[in-house]
Amino acid sequence: MASDSDSARSRTMRQVKDRDTTPEMMVRREIHRLGYRYRLHRKDLPGKPDLVFPARRKVIFVHGCFWHGHDCVRGARVPKTNREYWTKKIARNVERDRLNRERLHALGWDSMVVWECELKDRATFIREAQAFLDD
Helix, strand or coil: CCCHHHHHHHHHHHCCCCCCCHHHHHHHHHHHHCCCCCEECCCCCCCCCCEEECCCCEEEEEECCCCCCCCCHHHHCCCCCCHHHHHHHHHHHHHHHHHHHHHHHHCCCEEEEEEHHHHHCHHHHHHHHHHHHHC
């Protein structure tokens, strides 16, 4: 039988969004403002990329630093409780992300990862996104 802490954790995890997050919406608005058009979360591509540019054969993933194990301050923090569980979970996420990008590359798709922390410098993000999409 599940404990109270297990049910609380389950309730919390159900509230974590996997699409239409604040960072993803920021990226979508900026890319659209630049004049690029895209599709969302194509299930037929490895990793269901957040933004898909079919004619360019390019995709953009918007990753939360904590959930995808970024090396920034937010991504490097480990929860105080259940450390072993979270360390393993994030390591699995990192490996899954790597494999998905390899699979996309093998299918002839280029990919870009935008980290949540990188969106603080909007001008740099826009410059890098344009360079990626126009290449």
